[in-house]
Amino acid sequence: MITYCQRDVSRGLYRAFKVLHLKHLTRVSVRMSTSDTAVGLHVIPTRCYFDETVQVIVRGLLPKQSVKLVAEAKDDKGMIFQSSAVHKASEHGEVDLNRSPSLGGTYIGAEPMGLFWSLRPLTPHNKFTWWDASKPVLVDVKVVSHENPGHVLAKETHQRHFMKEGIQRVVVTDGKIRGTLFIPPGPGPFPGVVDLYTLGGGPSEPRASLLANKGFVVLALAFYRYKDLPKKVDKLDLEYFEEGIRFLQKQPKVKGSGVGVISISKSGDLALSMASFLTGIKAVVTVNGCCACTVFPLHYKGTVTPILPADPDKVILTEQGLLDISKAMDDPAANENLASVIPVERAHDCNFMFVASEDDMNWDSVGFAELAAQRLRDSGKENFEIVRYPKAGHFVDVPYMPFYPSGIHAAVGKVVAFGGEAKTNAHAQVDLWGRVQEFFRKHLDTDYAQHKAKL
Structure with a gap:
């Protein structure tokens, strides 16, 4: 009886071991063929x-x-x-x-x-x-x-x-101005920067918050199509942007030596106008902006800066079926258009960084930057630098922002080409981000400037 039971158990264990061994082999085989369990x-x-x-x-x-x-x-x-x-x-x-x-x-x-x-x-x-x-x-x-x-x-x-721990994000509804304020942690004071984005008018929170991470108090200022601001406008009032500057300067953590402005596209001429007509602005970055007033006439204290005209007949249809509007704007240097050009030479104690993409298909950013720089040179000023990016398009944004080669243009109302090559544009965004921080620290942060001078 004992011998029989031992033989029966042995056979059962053998069968069980064989089944387990086959399962193990099957599992290994699947793993080797697809590698998904090991990836x-x-x-x-x-x-x-x-x-x-x-x-x-x-x-x-x-x-x-x-x-x-x-x-x-x-x-x-x-x-x-x-x-x-x-x-x-x-x-x-x-x-x-x-x-x-x-x-x-x-x-x-x-x-x-x-x-x-x-x-x-x-x-x-x-x-x-x-x-x-x-x-x-x-x-x-x-x-x-x-x-x-x-x-x-x-x-x-x-x-x-986007925001480091301790950064304050404050929705601004102070007086007429609307936007978002980003305040770094710590006692400060910090350099202040107004961030203006492009047509659409809403605040650019990604760029503003990332800049605040670097030690700046940043006001991302909207100028229409945002909250209770007008959805449609036929003019812009510089007094609104002046109110934004004063609001930023009044913040307890902002250094009182002057503020900066960063802009892109349409807001570029707004930034240049702010520096030319307002006080308290020490550094301006324009990314693919224009040296003349565009889209909306600009009003300030009873004076009007007219817009630079555009010629629809100069719009080209590309092979991809997109509109190429790069040649549509009139020449700002022509006598009949000089009233539209921003008088940047009037800017007091302000430094400029003109960023221009060589493959910008929105307009001639390189030409506009050169005209603004020449106007400063003619006035005996060298308070500027020009940064050019070959093969980059109109939208040079913060690092690793997805490439934007075409889209519906807010002023045209149709899909246009913005130009650029994706990889080159991405590298330009990384390079520019470092330059912007260095530029603002140099011209807005006196402690940093003195430290660099000692080195």
């Missing part, structure tokens, strides 16, 4: 600030395995943006975006942040819009099989924040 996706760090870089690494692939990395984000308007890159793993089954070149997708070559700046809207001609800087942008990154795009091997969600 690890690492976005390091998992959260950072929008203007910071990350390291994207994929491990656990088969040697020389081809995979596609896909990134996806949704903006505040609900628009979905996607990017992709095809990579071949190393001999060790690894893809590191710092070294591994993209062989196809929305960008080509070794670009550590390519998945972020090459994000494209699924609905064409949309700009990545983010209204509330207190919220992070969530970017879903996944690794998929190159042969079977529906097979996800690994996935991770990365958070890109």
Whole structure:
């Protein structure tokens, strides 16, 4: 009886071991054929600030395995943006975006942040819009099989924040002005900057908040189409922007030596006008702005600066079916247009940075920058610098902001080309961001300027 039971148990254990062994072999076989259980996706760090870089690494692939990395984000308007890159793993089954070149997708070559700046809207001609800087942008990154795009091997969600801990975000409804104020932590005082964005009039919270992270009190000032401001305007009043300057200067944490203004596109001529007609402005950055008044006439204390005319007959239809409006503006240097040109030589104790993209298809940013600089030279002033970016387009924004090559122009009402090449534009954004901070510190922060002088 005992012998029989031992033989029966032995047979049962053998059968059970055989089943377990077969299951183990099957599991290993699946793992080796797809490698999905071994694949690890690492976005390091998992959260950072929008203007910071990350390291994207994929491990656990088969040697020389081809995979596609896909990134996806949704903006505040609900628009979905996607990017992709095809990579071949190393001999060790690894893809590191710092070294591994993209062989196809929305960008080509070794670009550590390519998945972020090459994000494209699924609905064409949309700009990545983010209204509330207190919220992070969530970017879903996944690794998929190159042969079977529906097979996800690994996935991770990365958070890109705008505001550092301790930054105050204050919605401004003081008097007539509307916008958002960003105040760094600490006793201060800090240099103050007014941030003006382009047509649309709302405040640019991403740029303003990221600048506040660097130690500036920043007022992102709206000028129409925002909250209770007019939805449509036929003129702009410089008194409104003067009120914004005075509001910023009154903030307890703002240094009293003068403030700066940063602008882009249409707001460029507003920034130049503020420096020319108002007091207390020591540094102005214009990114692809115009040296003459555009779109809306500018009123100030009974005087009117007329707009620079545009000629619709000079608009060109591109092969892609987009409008090229780069030659539509009249020549500001022509005698009949001189009344529209901003008298920048009137600016008292102010320094200028004119940023101009050479492939700007919105208008002749390089020519406008040169005209403004020449006007200063003719008055015996050298208080300016010109920064030119070959192959960059109209929208040179904060680092890693998705490229915006075309969209509905607020003044034209139709889709136009804004120009630029995605990779070059992305590199220009990184370079300019450092220049802007250095420029404002040099001209607004006396302590910093003295420290640099000693070095």
